Amino acid sequence: MSRPETRGTGTDGVERPRRPRPRVAVALPNGFTLANLFFGIFAIVAASRGDFDAAARFIVFGAIADTLDGRIARATKSGSRFGEELDSLVDAISFGTAPALIMYFAVFQSTRWEWIFCFFFTACAVMRLARFNVEQAGTKNTHFTGLPSPAAGMTLATYYWFSQTPLYTETMIGDLPWHQMLRWVMLGLGMLMISNVQYAKVPTVNFRTLNGILGFLLVVGTFVGVIFLPKKFFFPALMAYVLYGIGRTVFLGLLDRIPGPREDDDAAEDDLDEPLDPRRRRRRRRPSRQNIAPDAGREEPLA
Numbered sequence: 436m437s438r439p440e441t442r443g444t445g446t447d448g449v450e451r452p453r454r455p456r457p458r459v460a461v462a463l464p465n466g467f468t469l470a471n472l473f474f475g476i477f478a479i480v481a482a483s484r485g486d487f488d489a490a491a492r493f494i495v496f497g498a499i500a501d502t503l504d505g506r507i508a509r510a511t512k513s514g515s516r517f518g519e520e521l522d523s524l525v526d527a528i529s530f531g532t533a534p535a536l537i538m539y540f541a542v543f544q545s546t547r548w549e550w551i552f553c554f555f556f557t558a559c560a561v562m563r564l565a566r567f568n569v570e571q572a573g574t575k576n577t578h579f580t581g582l583p584s585p586a587a588g589m590t591l592a593t594y595y596w597f598s599q600t601p602l603y604t605e606t607m608i609g610d611l612p613w614h615q616m617l618r619w620v621m622l623g624l625g626m627l628m629i630s631n632v633q634y635a636k637v638p639t640v641n642f643r644t645l646n647g648i649l650g651f652l653l654v655v656g657t658f659v660g661v662i663f664l665p666k667k668f669f670f671p672a673l674m675a676y677v678l679y680g681i682g683r684t685v686f687l688g689l690l691d692r693i694p695g696p697r698e699d700d701d702a703a704e705d706d707l708d709e710p711l712d713p714r715r716r717r718r719r720r721r722p723s724r725q726n727i728a729p730d731a732g733r734e735e736p737l738a
Contacts, residue, residue, distance in 0.1 A: 464513060467504035468522050471497040475529030478592070482537040487595040490537050494592035495661075495669070497529040498585045523564045530588030531560030535621070538591050542617055552621045556591070559625030560584045566629070579634040582627035582677060586634070590624060590673040597670035627677065634680040 474497035481490040504522065508514040535553035543549035563581050570580065594617070603609045642648060660668030 463511065464504045464508035465518055465521060467500045467507060468518065468525050471500040471504070471529050472525040474500065475525070475533045478529075478533045479536050482533075482540040485540070487537060487541045488599070490533075491592045491596050494529065494534060494537070494589055495665075497533075498589055501526065501529070501585055519568065523568055526584050527557075527561050527564055530584040531557040531564075534588040534591035537595070538617065538621065541595055542614060549618065552618055556587075556621045556625045559628045560587065563628035577636055579636060581630050581632060582624065582634055582680065584628060586673055586676060587624040587628055589669060590677060591621065593666075593669035593673065596666040600667050602667055624677070627680070632680045632684045634676070635683075 474493040478490040478493035478497070481487070481493060501522070504518075508518060535556045538556075539550055539553050543552065563584055566581070567579075597603055598609075598613070637650060637653065642651070657672075660672065
């Protein structure tokens with residue numbers, strides 16, 4: 436049974452049937468979502484062959500496709516529930532399974548039991564995406580609840596890039612026990628994905644507000660880093676983003692626990708009101724309807 440045509444009103448007041456959206460506009464966002472899946476699968480294949488440089492590159496390409504599919508869907512007004520569910524399923528593979536397997540083939544393959552870290556990271560990515568669909572999908576907000584799965588996945592995938600740079604090999608950074616540290620990095624990223632830590636979204640680019648200008652500078656700086664210093668840029672920048680969310684949440688939590696002037700003033704007012712409250716309550720309990728003043732409903736000032 437076909438759906439009835441939706442009609443709209445023209446400028447002359449005559450109802451006309453609305454033109455259906457072109458199929459290209461509807462299929463284009465899903466095409467970018469499937470491109471994200473393609474890059475995720477290709478990253479797994481490249482990692483299994485030992486080409487970790489290409490694997491990291493495909494994860495980054497997948498993140499770019501994941502960003503474009505949402506923007507194109509909003510621009511063409513072709514978003515759908517099918518597209519949302521497809522996007523979540525693809526993200527679970529491209530930013531959950533693929534980065535975990537890259538870490539397994541690149542770092543953990545020599546042992547038998549460290550694959551459990553890959554399972555934990557993937558499970559947290561899947562739970563994070565499921566919670567996002569339930570709590571935040573379709574709502575307008577300025578922050579993510581929990582670390583976004585693309586950021587967590589790219590953090591793991593681009594570690595190999597960073598490990599091949601002089602900044603890593605020729606400094607004390609390379610002397611750190613990364614084989615042991617990466618276990619905790621995977622556990623930490625997984626826990627952050629399912630946590631209540633607030634992570635800021637990319638600000639909207641405009642030149643009318645301070646946040647818009649900061650968003651423009653952030654986008655320009657990101658493009659410069661991606662084009663000219665991709666291997667040195669991604670992993671440190673993503674780790675800074677991860678630590679930023681933790682630091683911001685801890686700082687705001689400490690501010691909430693510090694008593695402010697309002698709380699002190701309220702406590703002082705409560706102390707002043709204590710001797711007056713019993714009399715006020717007795718007057719309210721026994722109202723005299725015969726002798727009611729014109730302004731009896733007003734509160735008396737504390738003098």
